[in-house]
Amino acid sequence: MLNYKKRKRLLLLGLYVLVSCAAVYILKPVYLLSIIIVLVPPAVLNFLWLEKSRGKILLFSAATTLLFAPPVELSARLANAWDVQSILPRLFGIAPLENLLFAFLNFFWVLCFYEYFIDRDKSSKISPRLRFIIFGYCLLAASVFAGFLINGNTVSLNYHILSVIILLVPGVIIFSLKPKLLAKTWLPTLFFAFVFFVYEIVSLLIGSWWWPGEYLWPVNMFGRIFPLDDVIIWYLLSTPVLIGGYEFFVDDGK
DSSP, X not given: OXXXXXXXXXXXXXXXXXXHHHHHHHHOXXXXXXXXXXXXXXXXXXXXXXXXXXXXXXXXXXXXXXXXXXXXXXXXXXTTOOEEOOOSOEETTTEETHHHHHHHHHHHHHHHHIIIIISTTOOOOOOTTHHHHHHHHHXXXXXXXXXXXXXXXXXXXXXXXXXXXXXXXXXXXXXHHOGGGGGXXXXXXXXXXXXXXXXXXXXXXXXXXXXXXXXXXEEEETTEEEEHHHIIXXXXXXXXXXXXXXXXXXXXXX
């Protein structure tokens, strides 16, 4: 259970997301600016509440953003799984760089939240297993970029196939080995499902991002496609798998 101080801070983060998303809806800034408005302040504030875990969260978030996010983003864009309003150059002319900032904040804030509210910010020690996931990231990046240069169609992956490869299979392996970790993911998963949903609906309404591809469960929301695949994959799988991977490869696995 959270103490009174942490409950107040949790409420503060949630209220900030609601107020900032309302401001984004009214002002309709470009996607890059909306990311900065909605996600940067609460992520930085949550980071400053930590004492011991800052270094390993920064390291893991940066490594995951630089080595894991670009090949995933490229594969998804080749399959037209999602797209966003982009004002920056695109990776290979295809993948928007704004999404790398979004990915970093997605990793960074979730882990700051987890360490502060759930794992009690116990230690600055980094597990020697980190090298294994870095190797896996490098292997993924090399495979995707080589496949793209040879024939882009070979690394074009739609939404649900991509989720099986990067989320479902790793998640099953990690939580089979460390089943107790799963119980530590429910609060971050619920909180960030709320954050993602509010921000995603506002972004959909103002045209910051959209889903132009084919999905298992597309629904019409405000006259626009909103895939329920996104709810299951991003809201319910990405947060626990990220936390499981962090605990297993970076933290103490407990």
